[in-house]
Amino acid sequence: MANIHDVARVAGVSISTVSYALSGKRPIGEKTRRRIDEAVRELDYMPNAAGRMLAGTRTRIFALTAPLRSDTYAPAHMAFVLAVATAARKYDYDVLLLTEDEATDGLHRVSSSRLVDGIIVLDVSLHDERADLVRSLGVPAALIGVPADTEGLVCVDLDFEAAAGLAVDRLVDAGHRSLALLGHPPMVYERGSNFPMRFRDGFLRRAADRGVRASFSMVEKDAPHVRTALAGVLDADPAPTGVVVHADEGVHKAVLEAIAARGLSVPDDLSVIAGVPTFDTSGFTPPLDAIPLIPADSCTRAVELAVQQLDGTVEPRVELVAPKYRDHGSVAAPRPGS
Amino acid sequence: MANIHDVARVAGVSISTVSYALSGKRPIGEKTRRRIDEAVRELDYMPNAAGRMLAGTRTRIFALTAPLRSDTYAPAHMAFVLAVATAARKYDYDVLLLTEDEATDGLHRVSSSRLVDGIIVLDVSLHDERADLVRSLGVPAALIGVPADTEGLVCVDLDFEAAAGLAVDRLVDAGHRSLALLGHPPMVYERGSNFPMRFRDGFLRRAADRGVRASFSMVEKDAPHVRTALAGVLDADPAPTGVVVHADEGVHKAVLEAIAARGLSVPDDLSVIAGVPTFDTSGFTPPLDAIPLIPADSCTRAVELAVQQLDGTVEPRVELVAPKYRDHGSVAAPRPGS
DNA sequence: GCTTCTTGTCGAAACGTTTCGACGAACGGC
DNA sequence: GCCGTTCGTCGAAACGTTTCGACAAGAAGC
Numbered sequence: 001m002a003n004i005h006d007v008a009r010v011a012g013v014s015i016s017t018v019s020y021a022l023s024g025k026r027p028i029g030e031k032t033r034r035r036i037d038e039a040v041r042e043l044d045y046m047p048n049a050a051g052r053m054l055a056g057t058r059t060r061i062f063a064l065t066a067p068l069r070s071d072t073y074a075p076a077h078m079a080f081v082l083a084v085a086t087a088a089r090k091y092d093y094d095v096l097l098l099t100e101d102e103a104t105d106g107l108h109r110v111s112s113s114r115l116v117d118g119i120i121v122l123d124v125s126l127h128d129e130r131a132d133l134v135r136s137l138g139v140p141a142a143l144i145g146v147p148a149d150t151e152g153l154v155c156v157d158l159d160f161e162a163a164a165g166l167a168v169d170r171l172v173d174a175g176h177r178s179l180a181l182l183g184h185p186p187m188v189y190e191r192g193s194n195f196p197m198r199f200r201d202g203f204l205r206r207a208a209d210r211g212v213r214a215s216f217s218m219v220e221k222d223a224p225h226v227r228t229a230l231a232g233v234l235d236a237d238p239a240p241t242g243v244v245v246h247a248d249e250g251v252h253k254a255v256l257e258a259i260a261a262r263g264l265s266v267p268d269d270l271s272v273i274a275g276v277p278t279f280d281t282s283g284f285t286p287p288l289d290a291i292p293l294i295p296a297d298s299c300t301r302a303v304e305l306a307v308q309q310l311d312g313t314v315e316p317r318v319e320l321v322a323p324k325y326r327d328h329g330s331v332a333a334p335r336p337g338s
Numbered sequence: 339m340a341n342i343h344d345v346a347r348v349a350g351v352s353i354s355t356v357s358y359a360l361s362g363k364r365p366i367g368e369k370t371r372r373r374i375d376e377a378v379r380e381l382d383y384m385p386n387a388a389g390r391m392l393a394g395t396r397t398r399i400f401a402l403t404a405p406l407r408s409d410t411y412a413p414a415h416m417a418f419v420l421a422v423a424t425a426a427r428k429y430d431y432d433v434l435l436l437t438e439d440e441a442t443d444g445l446h447r448v449s450s451s452r453l454v455d456g457i458i459v460l461d462v463s464l465h466d467e468r469a470d471l472v473r474s475l476g477v478p479a480a481l482i483g484v485p486a487d488t489e490g491l492v493c494v495d496l497d498f499e500a501a502a503g504l505a506v507d508r509l510v511d512a513g514h515r516s517l518a519l520l521g522h523p524p525m526v527y528e529r530g531s532n533f534p535m536r537f538r539d540g541f542l543r544r545a546a547d548r549g550v551r552a553s554f555s556m557v558e559k560d561a562p563h564v565r566t567a568l569a570g571v572l573d574a575d576p577a578p579t580g581v582v583v584h585a586d587e588g589v590h591k592a593v594l595e596a597i598a599a600r601g602l603s604v605p606d607d608l609s610v611i612a613g614v615p616t617f618d619t620s621g622f623t624p625p626l627d628a629i630p631l632i633p634a635d636s637c638t639r640a641v642e643l644a645v646q647q648l649d650g651t652v653e654p655r656v657e658l659v660a661p662k663y664r665d666h667g668s669v670a671a672p673r674p675g676s
Numbered sequence: 677g678c679t680t681c682t683t684g685t686c687g688a689a690a691c692g693t694t695t696c697g698a699c700g701a702a703c704g705g706c
Numbered sequence: 707g708c709c710g711t712t713c714g715t716c717g718a719a720a721c722g723t724t725t726c727g728a729c730a731a732g733a734a735g736c
Contacts, residue, residue, distance in 0.1 A: 095435050385693070
């Protein structure tokens with residue numbers, strides 16, 4: 001395997017000239033550059049990664065810690081992992097995958113052996129030991145998700161409040177005056193991440209701002225409970241004509257079934273929006289409008305922030321990614337009578 | 339950050355002594371070793387990865403290429419990725435994740451820059467360009483899955499023939515004399531991987547060996563078709579009393595529903611086994627016996643083989659992993675009458 | 677025609693390890 | 707008491723880059 005000495009010899013220049021020609025960090029004469037390029041091609045030269053890491057200040061590798069918790073939805077999880085890897089490649093970075101049981105040891109190992117330039121932390125929970133570790137390690141890092149204590153950390157997450165606001169706006173703009181939010185089970189609000197609360201608060205606040213009625217209920221995952229909960233919500237007076245669901249895939253489907261079972265149709269009788277799903281709602285019957293959690297958006301930004309930390313151009317901060325609305329026809333004007 | 343020179347200075351020895359003490363490659367005096375250990379702890383020393391890679395012959399990193407195809411079942415895919423990472427750690431290896439759109443370029447890049455010591459190739463299809471690339475790269479590699487041309491490659495896969503045999507044996511041992519295999523849609527057999535064929539052949543051969551009747555039918559994914567197919571199969575004479583399903587999760591569920599719809603109960607009227615599912619069948623109603631595809635088994639073996647290639651102790655070969663039977667009570671003796 | 681700046685190139689010194697060869701000391705065999 | 711081992715340690719040479727400082731040659735400023 002050819003090294004930089006071989007290239008230098010073949011091109012008839014010194015190795016530093018080759019290095020500068022390849023990095024472009026100093027001007028190189030036209031003719032010299034051509035000879036070097038030719039030698040590189042001829043020898044199929046590719047710089048040795050270890051030599052580069054040792055001499056340079058960068059390893060061009062990020063660690064990715066992505067715990068697979070029992071409640072994690074695997075397809076979404078995978079999508080985030082791939083989105084990080086893809087985003088990293090845009091900055092010429094590779095991604096080293098740390099497993100869940102290596103969460104803290106692994107982070108310690110790869111950062112103190114200087115194997116990685118920085119860390120991307122996925123699926124951050126409210127009290128995540130990885131957040132404290134990252135802080136104490138003093139390594140460039142970007143968290144996807146917002147822990148309780150963000151002091152000194154760079155975090156990226158969807159703007160859940162704005163997402164809820166977007167859902168409210170869409171319904172109110174369509175003419176709805178009474179809305180309902182079907183949320184996660186109580187347990188999720190008590191001790192999970194903080195985004196369900198942020199979504200709920202955003203929903204209630206925007207509804208108040210727009211001067212419409214809004215209710216919030218937490219629903220358990222089982223279909224019978226979903227049916228009861230929906231009945232309770234729709235029997236209110238005035239009955240909501242627009243519903244936002246912020247829950248997992250099963251609840252969404254159960255809600256749609258319960259709506260159909262009551263003889264209601266979407267969107268003629270009831271407008272429905274999926275709030276921040278990690279799954280595809282365009283294949284549902286009926287397809288649901290959604291404000292999805294787009295892995296590429298958060299992950300790209302996180303990688304960007306990690307890279308910028310290496311240049312020292314980023315202060316610790318929480319950065320919220322703007323939500324996007326996906327229309328699939330599940331929102332219409334309320335029936336004139338209602 | 340402390341380096342080996344610091345450790346040597348604090349311990350009052352030369353750096354080579356420190357290196358040998360840490361690697362254990364040469365005997366070190368009791369007292370000296372203690373002083374070095376203490377210095378390491380005091381300075382919180384951890385060897386620099388780049389220096390190590392450069393001087394040593396190993397980078398202690400494997401590349402993992404894991405394409406996420408449209409027909410990939412994400413939870414299983416994720417499980418394989420994590421299983422590879424976990425297995426690699428047992429050999430003190432880290433895993434660099436290559437994305438699908440980097441499949442060939444990425445492999446080329448990481449291997450010719452000597453960033454990785456070897457490659458683990460996941461989800462290998464019959465005509466997989468990564469197989470050819472790995473061959474031409476001449477880098478240690480282990481494929482999980484078996485391509486059409488295995489010349490010069492190290493491959494690991496579940497022994498699908500043995501798995502089918504295991505299913506047949508279990509049913510025949512329980513007293514069944516007429517069996518049926520419900521397989522994938524025809525398309526899968528025509529141009530997918532080769533394991534559906536291997537499972538089918540194993541099924542038919544073992545049934546013949548055991549002297550029992552056996553039928554094989556391919557079923558499409560939609561529930562109505564599953565119902566028709568099942569009717570056709572069960573109306574045969576003599577009617578099968580043991581059924582093996584080798585298909586995706588939806589088909590398994592549809593089969594169970596169709597069985598229930600015919601008023602049959604599992605295992606009293608019909609014994610059912612899930613052949614090589616990548617999903618959990620113990621939560622089905624009723625729970626299904628299965629011969630699952632266990633990610634950890636194949637992945638551990640693949641990593642082992644990759645490591646052994648580095649020592650030059652492995653010849654190219656296809657290695658089949660023994661299947662395991664998981665009993666969940668869906669097999670019983672056939673009804674005396676039948 | 678003098679200095680000053682830019683361009684293009686080179687040599688050499690890092691970066692932090694591993695590992696080879698050497699060498700003195702201790703030791704057992706005979 | 708000599709010889710061949712084994713033990714414990716050291717110095718020095720890799721490994722393949724990047725980057726600093728130097729320097730010659732030509733361009734530009736005045």
